Amino acid sequence: MTQELPKTYEPTIAEKKWYDTWEKGGYFKPRKGKKNEGYCIIMPPPNVTGRLHAGHALDITTQDALIRYKRMKGYETLFLPGMDHAGIATQNVVEKMIMETEKKTRHDYGREAFIKKTWQWKEEYGGIIASQQRVMGASPDWDYSMFTMDPEANEAVRKVFVNLYNEGLIYQSDYIINWDPVLQSAISDAEVDHKEVNGAFYHILYKIKDSDETLEIATTRPETLLADTAVCVHPDDERFQKYIGKTAIVPFCNREVPIIADDYVSIDKGTGCLKVTPGHDFNDFEIGRRHNLPIINMLNKDGSLNEIGLEFKGMMPPKARKLIVEKLEEIGQLKEVKKHTHQVGHGERSGAIIEPLVSKQWFVNVKEMSRVAVEAVEKDDTVFYPKQWENTYFSWLREPKDWCVSRQLWWGHQIPVFYCNKCNHQWASEEDPTICAKCSDKDIKQDPDVLDTWFSSALWPFSTLGWPNPERMKQKKFDTFFPTSVLVTGFDIIFFWVARMMMMSHKVLDIRPFKHVYIHAIVRDKFGRKMSKSLGNGIDPLETAAEYGADAFRFTLAAGSGYNRTLNLDPERINGYKAFVNKLWNAFRFTYPFLQDAGELPKDFSKLDHHERWILAELNTVAAQMNSSLDEYRFDESCQAIYHFVYEKFCSWFIELSKPILYGDNEDTKASRAAVLRFAFKEIVALLHPITPFITEELWEHLKSKDEDLLIVKDYPEEKEELRFTKDQESMNKFVEIVSSIRGVRQSVGIKPKDEVALEVYTDEAELISYLKEHESGLKDMARLNSLVVKSKSEARPDKSAVAALTYCELFIPLEGLIDINDQIQRLNKDLAKTQAEIAKLNKKITNPQFIDNAKPEIVEKVKVEAAELKEKEDSLLKSLANFK
RNA sequence: UGGGCUAUAGCUCAGUGGGAGAGCGCUGCCUUGACAUGGCAGAGGUCGACAGUUCAACCCUGUCUAGCCCAACCA
Numbered sequence: 001m002t003q004e005l006p007k008t009y010e011p012t013i014a015e016k017k018w019y020d021t022w023e024k025g026g027y028f029k030p031r032k033g034k035k036n037e038g039y040c041i042i043m044p045p046p047n048v049t050g051r052l053h054a055g056h057a058l059d060i061t062t063q064d065a066l067i068r069y070k071r072m073k074g075y076e077t078l079f080l081p082g083m084d085h086a087g088i089a090t091q092n093v094v095e096k097m098i099m100e101t102e103k104k105t106r107h108d109y110g111r112e113a114f115i116k117k118t119w120q121w122k123e124e125y126g127g128i129i130a131s132q133q134r135v136m137g138a139s140p141d142w143d144y145s146m147f148t149m150d151p152e153a154n155e156a157v158r159k160v161f162v163n164l165y166n167e168g169l170i171y172q173s174d175y176i177i178n179w180d181p182v183l184q185s186a187i188s189d190a191e192v193d194h195k196e197v198n199g200a201f202y203h204i205l206y207k208i209k210d211s212d213e214t215l216e217i218a219t220t221r222p223e224t225l226l227a228d229t230a231v232c233v234h235p236d237d238e239r240f241q242k243y244i245g246k247t248a249i250v251p252f253c254n255r256e257v258p259i260i261a262d263d264y265v266s267i268d269k270g271t272g273c274l275k276v277t278p279g280h281d282f283n284d285f286e287i288g289r290r291h292n293l294p295i296i297n298m299l300n301k302d303g304s305l306n307e308i309g310l311e312f313k314g315m316m317p318p319k320a321r322k323l324i325v326e327k328l329e330e331i332g333q334l335k336e337v338k339k340h341t342h343q344v345g346h347g348e349r350s351g352a353i354i355e356p357l358v359s360k361q362w363f364v365n366v367k368e369m370s371r372v373a374v375e376a377v378e379k380d381d382t383v384f385y386p387k388q389w390e391n392t393y394f395s396w397l398r399e400p401k402d403w404c405v406s407r408q409l410w411w412g413h414q415i416p417v418f419y420c421n422k423c424n425h426q427w428a429s430e431e432d433p434t435i436c437a438k439c440s441d442k443d444i445k446q447d448p449d450v451l452d453t454w455f456s457s458a459l460w461p462f463s464t465l466g467w468p469n470p471e472r473m474k475q476k477k478f479d480t481f482f483p484t485s486v487l488v489t490g491f492d493i494i495f496f497w498v499a500r501m502m503m504m505s506h507k508v509l510d511i512r513p514f515k516h517v518y519i520h521a522i523v524r525d526k527f528g529r530k531m532s533k534s535l536g537n538g539i540d541p542l543e544t545a546a547e548y549g550a551d552a553f554r555f556t557l558a559a560g561s562g563y564n565r566t567l568n569l570d571p572e573r574i575n576g577y578k579a580f581v582n583k584l585w586n587a588f589r590f591t592y593p594f595l596q597d598a599g600e601l602p603k604d605f606s607k608l609d610h611h612e613r614w615i616l617a618e619l620n621t622v623a624a625q626m627n628s629s630l631d632e633y634r635f636d637e638s639c640q641a642i643y644h645f646v647y648e649k650f651c652s653w654f655i656e657l658s659k660p661i662l663y664g665d666n667e668d669t670k671a672s673r674a675a676v677l678r679f680a681f682k683e684i685v686a687l688l689h690p691i692t693p694f695i696t697e698e699l700w701e702h703l704k705s706k707d708e709d710l711l712i713v714k715d716y717p718e719e720k721e722e723l724r725f726t727k728d729q730e731s732m733n734k735f736v737e738i739v740s741s742i743r744g745v746r747q748s749v750g751i752k753p754k755d756e757v758a759l760e761v762y763t764d765e766a767e768l769i770s771y772l773k774e775h776e777s778g779l780k781d782m783a784r785l786n787s788l789v790v791k792s793k794s795e796a797r798p799d800k801s802a803v804a805a806l807t808y809c810e811l812f813i814p815l816e817g818l819i820d821i822n823d824q825i826q827r828l829n830k831d832l833a834k835t836q837a838e839i840a841k842l843n844k845k846i847t848n849p850q851f852i853d854n855a856k857p858e859i860v861e862k863v864k865v866e867a868a869e870l871k872e873k874e875d876s877l878l879k880s881l882a883n884f885k
Numbered sequence: 886u887g888g889g890c891u892a893u894a895g896c897u898c899a900g901u902g903g904g905a906g907a908g909c910g911c912u913g914c915c916u917u918g919a920c921a922u923g924g925c926a927g928a929g930g931u932c933g934a935c936a937g938u939u940c941a942a943c944c945c946u947g948u949c950u951a952g953c954c955c956a957a958c959c960a
Binding site for chain 2: 232581585838842855
């Protein structure tokens with residue numbers, strides 16, 4: 001029974017149907033396969049507030065392709081999904097929500113109630129992204145899903161924190177940090193964007209105590225002078241030698257500060273004289289440390305000036321700056337103002353100007369951990385693909401700064417450090433204590449800060465697999481899946497995430513967290529611009545999947561993923577691959593009626609004909625290519641290989657050559673051809689399945705035998721020794737070349753595609769002669785010939801003909817009176833010029849004794865053979881040309 | 886300013902010490918009984934510039950230029 005298939009592939013229905021079938025059927029769950037080996041990818045947990053964007057789509061496509069590939073190869077496969085609590089982002093969302101709906105701030109709620117509210121928000125709105133990942137065809141085991149704020153994750157976080165604390169690797173310190181006055185929290189260096197801002201150098205005169213002299217100081221931040229605690233010059237600067245050790249007087253506050261010398265100061269920059277504000281400048285902080293200067297903080301948490309700001313108290317820095325400059329001018333201590341553009345740090349999330357601020361923060365000493373993490377990559381224990389990204393990784397870790405892990409937020413893992421109000425004891429604890437560990441007093445409190453989100457992310461590869469609870473670890477098959485197989489992510493979080501997982505895994509478990517790191521490209525728009533809300537150039541994966549089909553979208557993303565750093569996504573490309581998916585569909589639609597009763601491939605391959613052996617050999621080649629390219633994360637090569645095979649080899653030649661057989665009445669050849677077509681089709685959908693899971697599963701349903709399971713768990717095709725029909729591949733290449741040449745000649749003389757012509761082939765190659773005789777009908781069919789004559793090269797050529805010369809034969813189409821001789825001459829001359837240029841190049845080599853002496857013998861031989869072949873072609877061309885004259 | 890990466894067809898990118906490739910786009914012809922989301926044929930590149938190593942350089946080395954990324958920062 002032939003079932004009517006629609007003319008175009010309709011993705012939406014198939015996608016929903018198959019996703020449900022897979023998920024409900026438990027096909028995403030790890031199963032023991034023939035490899036008896038685990039394969040695990042931990043999905044980078046997207047933010048709980050997030051919506052799927054193009055970058056996620058790429059993440060999922062590459063990871064899911066790997067997972068599906070390994071699953072089919074028989075590994076026990078786990079794709080582990082999750083979500084990140086995204087401290088700042090989530091807190092912002094909830095704060096915004098309660099402000100809009102209830103006109104309340106988080107302080108109105110209080111900490112406990114606010115956190116409860118945030119959990120409510122999470123349950124209600126969070127994690128939409130998981131359903132969006134399903135649309136893309138992701139095949140993780142959803143039962144493994146974890147949230148970075150889950151109790152299990154918290155258990156891991158607390159255990160690691162307490163261990164590091166007790167080892168002395170976590171410490172609290174006054175330190176100058178990036179303070180975001182809008183978020184009212186410390187943020188990491190990496191969350192600060194430096195933007196160019198138009199400012200000015202203000203040249204200010206500082207009086208010197210007991211003297212009429214002044215020092216001219218240049219600064220871009222005059223308002224911070226109120227917190228100055230020194231003036232600094234270079235120790236070798238002759239101009240200022242006499243002042244070193246004396247005392248300067250800070251304007252307004254009349255603070256007396258020392259004039260010190262430090263070689264941080266450049267003699268030729270600015271005025272060579274620097275005001276030192278250890279409380280509000282990173283470098284000044286370092287100078288202050290070296291010289292034991294006091295630290296003065298002149299800012300409130302919201303960024304406004306505090307009482308140190310005197311009459312400017314309460315103002316924000318820009319306003320204070322303006323007034324201070326005006327006043328300096330009034331009192332004659334402003335020398336000049338020079339316009340100047342400089343870089344100012346802005347909060348990545350809030351956009352606020354970041355204030356360097358000294359405060360008590362928690363730090364992780366990463367010195368030893370980063371050394372170990374560097375070593376692991378140096379000795380290839382963990383390998384990056386592409387390798388060059390290891391440089392980026394090293395550059396971060398070879399000069400590590402201690403990691404500031406405290407954040408002044410409410411939403412996150414609260415730091416498990418406790419204080420006794422009575423005896424001032426401080427200690428870290430995995431469990432919430434009720435009494436002081438030292439004096440047993442009940443008046444204790446927990447540190448109010450929470451941990452940087454990346455702290456919990458750093459533990460993610462093992463906290464998701466049950467660590468530190470032995471029972472959970474067993475249940476989640478920790479031993480099978482850890483270390484994980486590969487981490488797939490973008491280069492932008494090599495430091496944020498990859499480096500920290502490496503550090504923590506080695507520190508906590510003394511083993512690598514993953515064997516490979518595949519760094520994929522960053523998705524940009526077709527002009528290479530970042531996708532952003534403000535540009536409005538983002539590509540919505542859901543809309544894209546709906547418009548082109550998830551398979552076409554996945555294929556596009558995979559085809560653009562290799563070792564490149566950017567992927568410029570052009571909807572035109574997606575449309576192109578939609579055509580490819582449709583092509584596959586139609587190839588199937590055509591062959592389908594013949595496949596339904598088709599048998600299996602014969603055991604004895606000698607029963608197969610030349611074209612059948614050829615397509616099996618090509619299929620074998622493409623299977624080898626798919627395996628090796630997927631193993632190396634060269635998705636671009638995989639896509640190219642299968643695309644080329646399906647279009648060029650399978651559709652254009654094999655199906656075309658099969659038509660006369662399938663429509664013919666020789667039942668034996670028909671049956672053989674149908675069996676090969678069915679086998680080839682099954683292999684094609686299997687090869688493609690990791691990249692385009694939906695349409696392949698849909699086609700598989702029609703192709704599989706009754707006792708076969710779904711495609712998602714079918715064996716992945718691998719190269720087979722018995723299918724290497726090299727000779728058939730070689731002769732088929734000639735067949736293709738001859739047909740294409742004939743078509744080219746036909747076209748050049750304007751023969752209509754429909755019209756049949758006669759062909760005369762001149763050659764002396766015995767093998768070719770018998771091959772042409774054997775495949776006369778196929779040749780006639782593909783080149784639209786009504787007759788074929790093969791003659792020896794010694795025979796006379798017909799007069800008025802369209803001609804093509806190959807290295808091993810000449811093709812003549814006699815066309816009495818029909819052809820434009822000049823066109824032909826022009827064509828042949830062009831070919832001749834090209835051929836002769838090639839010959840000249842090769843001859844130059846052959847006649848060069850140094851080439852003969854130095855080049856490898858096989859290269860010399862190859863060049864000689866080529867030259868001889870081309871010479872033959874040249875002779876043919878010259879003869880043909882002479883014929884026309 | 887330092888470090889890294891990149892420079893190949895109109896666009897996006899592969900690639901190799903010995904004959905310049907793919908996809909898309911473009912041009913021409915074709916509504917041939919799976920598919921016009923198609924078929925066939927074709928045009929298009931001094932492989933960023935200069936020098937060096939080599940019998941031989943798009944590939945290796947150096948210098949320069951341009952772009953991107955990271956870091957630092959001009960007080």
